[in-house]
Amino acid sequence: MAPKKQAKKRRSTVCIKEEQTGGAAEPPKEISQQVGLQSGSLTGAEYSLSVVSMKPLVELETKLIQNLDDYVKALAHKLQILRRHISEMRLENEKAQRNVVLYLSHPLNAFALIRRLHVDWVQWRKYMEQPVGGAQMRSFDAWRDHLPTQLDLQDACNGIARIQDIYGLQEKHIMRGQLAGIKYNISMSTGDIFAVGQHLSRTTNAKEAVPWLEEVKRRLRNQTPGPLAVDKAEVLLLLAETYIKSKHYADALPILDRALKHNIADAVLLRRREEVQQLIAKEPSTVLDNGEPKDNSKVAILKWGCRGFSREQSPKALHCCYNFTTTPFLRLAPLKMELLGEHPYVVVYHDVLSDSEIAEILEMAERRMARTSTVAQPNRTSSPTRTALGAWLKRSSNALTRRIARRVRDMSGLQLEGSERMQVINYGIGGHYVPHKDWFTQHPEVMGNRLATVLFYLTDVEQGGATMFNKAEHKVLPRRGTALFWYNLHTDGEGDWSTTHAACPIIVGSKWVLTQWIRERNQIFIRPCLGRTSD
Numbered sequence: 001m002a003p004k005k006q007a008k009k010r011r012s013t014v015c016i017k018e019e020q021t022g023g024a025a026e027p028p029k030e031i032s033q034q035v036g037l038q039s040g041s042l043t044g045a046e047y048s049l050s051v052v053s054m055k056p057l058v059e060l061e062t063k064l065i066q067n068l069d070d071y072v073k074a075l076a077h078k079l080q081i082l083r084r085h086i087s088e089m090r091l092e093n094e095k096a097q098r099n100v101v102l103y104l105s106h107p108l109n110a111f112a113l114i115r116r117l118h119v120d121w122v123q124w125r126k127y128m129e130q131p132v133g134g135a136q137m138r139s140f141d142a143w144r145d146h147l148p149t150q151l152d153l154q155d156a157c158n159g160i161a162r163i164q165d166i167y168g169l170q171e172k173h174i175m176r177g178q179l180a181g182i183k184y185n186i187s188m189s190t191g192d193i194f195a196v197g198q199h200l201s202r203t204t205n206a207k208e209a210v211p212w213l214e215e216v217k218r219r220l221r222n223q224t225p226g227p228l229a230v231d232k233a234e235v236l237l238l239l240a241e242t243y244i245k246s247k248h249y250a251d252a253l254p255i256l257d258r259a260l261k262h263n264i265a266d267a268v269l270l271r272r273r274e275e276v277q278q279l280i281a282k283e284p285s286t287v288l289d290n291g292e293p294k295d296n297s298k299v300a301i302l303k304w305g306c307r308g309f310s311r312e313q314s315p316k317a318l319h320c321c322y323n324f325t326t327t328p329f330l331r332l333a334p335l336k337m338e339l340l341g342e343h344p345y346v347v348v349y350h351d352v353l354s355d356s357e358i359a360e361i362l363e364m365a366e367r368r369m370a371r372t373s374t375v376a377q378p379n380r381t382s383s384p385t386r387t388a389l390g391a392w393l394k395r396s397s398n399a400l401t402r403r404i405a406r407r408v409r410d411m412s413g414l415q416l417e418g419s420e421r422m423q424v425i426n427y428g429i430g431g432h433y434v435p436h437k438d439w440f441t442q443h444p445e446v447m448g449n450r451l452a453t454v455l456f457y458l459t460d461v462e463q464g465g466a467t468m469f470n471k472a473e474h475k476v477l478p479r480r481g482t483a484l485f486w487y488n489l490h491t492d493g494e495g496d497w498s499t500t501h502a503a504c505p506i507i508v509g510s511k512w513v514l515t516q517w518i519r520e521r522n523q524i525f526i527r528p529c530l531g532r533t534s535d
Contacts, residue, residue: 159429448521
């Protein structure tokens with residue numbers, strides 16, 4: 001059965017075109033050299049954008065723990081407190097070493113790793129500033145440039161907040177490791193929770209930080225003294241400021257009073273308390289509103305689709321079959337094909353990549369990984385529309401890539417000459433892609449528009465990560481070795497808006513995909529531009 005001739009398109013050329021097209025295509029050679037897309041180097045803060053990019057952090061933490069252990073041997077009088085922390089850290093690190101990818105596939109593990117390396121180890125460095133331990137401090141300084149940055153921690157916090165927001169999870173469940181109804185043997189530390197609360201308190205909707213900071217406040221009662229202890233005054237002041245920012249003055253006042261018990265002469269706290277009293281006298285305190293903030297349209301669509309479409313879908317007379325006809329080769333080796341929908345035309349091909357082929361693809365991609373977030377802004381303050389790292393693979397690279405290219409032709413019946421290279425993507429903490437289209441609004445003159453898309457799933461994903469066609473109300477869960485095929489353009493060459501799709505955030509798992517966009521220019525005799533077919 002040959003794929004039905006109906007079409008749409010996907011993303012655009014480089015991040016410069018992002019606003020028009022909703023995505024980034026393969027960049028010209030001179031630009032890819034500037035942003036590192038071909039070199040595979042990770043420039044800037046990119047750890048949380050991909051599970052594979054976080055793998056070196058486990059080894060880095062191993063070195064840091066050992067370095068700290070050496071320092072402990074030189075500071076016998078600090079042995080008791082340091083030994084306790086080392087045993088806790090080493091236990092967690094050894095759990096990661098047993099299966100690094102599995103460990104980093106869980107967002108709480110990955111988040112905690114980034115937060116520990118960005119926050120905790122800096123505190124250990126301060127603790128190590130003693131007359132002894134110079135060698136260990138020099139070792140730490142040599143590794144310091146490899147630690148996650150503030151932007152890495154911000155991205156990680158955004159990932160946790162995104163999982164909570166898109167799937168409607170409760171903060172208390174996330175804190176104790178219960179994600180979307182599944183309880184894991186993982187929970188968030190006080191430092192982890194405080195980092196998320198700090199991050200959310202800086203957002204436009206600061207009240208989202210309240211549950212996180214309230215939990216930190218509750219845990220302060222049983223906090224063990226030490227270099228990683230959260231500062232009580234800092235927590236209380238931040239929580240009070242969050243309430244004030246949300247105009248919940250009556251909630252802020254007792255928190256400031258509690259902070260003053262520990263810092264009775266603190267001028268900042270005293271002045272802030274007086275200001276809050278004046279605000280209470282001037283205007284009534286707002287009742288804390290626990291309702292959800294108003295979402296922008298793309299976030300609202302993502303919530304609606306990723307949680308499950310709200311209205312019941314009507315049954316569709318779709319079917320599965322073997323495709324013998326798209327190319328002559330399929331007469332000998334037909335492909336398992338499942339028709340997902342006709343408007344737009346979307347097909348799932350099953351068992352099109354073997355385990356050995358997937359392993360080789362991943363090995364090639366890991367050496368070439370680079371950021372694929374939609375807008376390369378080092379000082380961005382909001383999460384990008386896509387959070388992932390990617391690599392471009394030439395179809396002529398080796399026997400495997402040539403074989404995959406032939407398989408794409410067998411699935412689509414289309415020519416790949418003049419199309420972008422294949423792109424391999426790995427998502428990170430809460431990795432997602434908001435609703436977007438693959439075709440260009442302004443038709444490219446050289447390569448033509450993106451006629452069709454083939455999306456291979458290279459891994460299973462334990463929770464989340466579905467591909468969601470919001471207008472057609474299709475949702476496809478990642479399944480290792482399967483591939484999606486759809487047309488991006490109508491038969492008259494115009495873009496098909498019904499192929500708008502999104503990648504739901506990963507909850508637990510490491511999601512790898514390979515995408516091949518197929519340009520229309522070389523299909524002139526295979527699929528000539530016709531009048532639009534009626535639905």
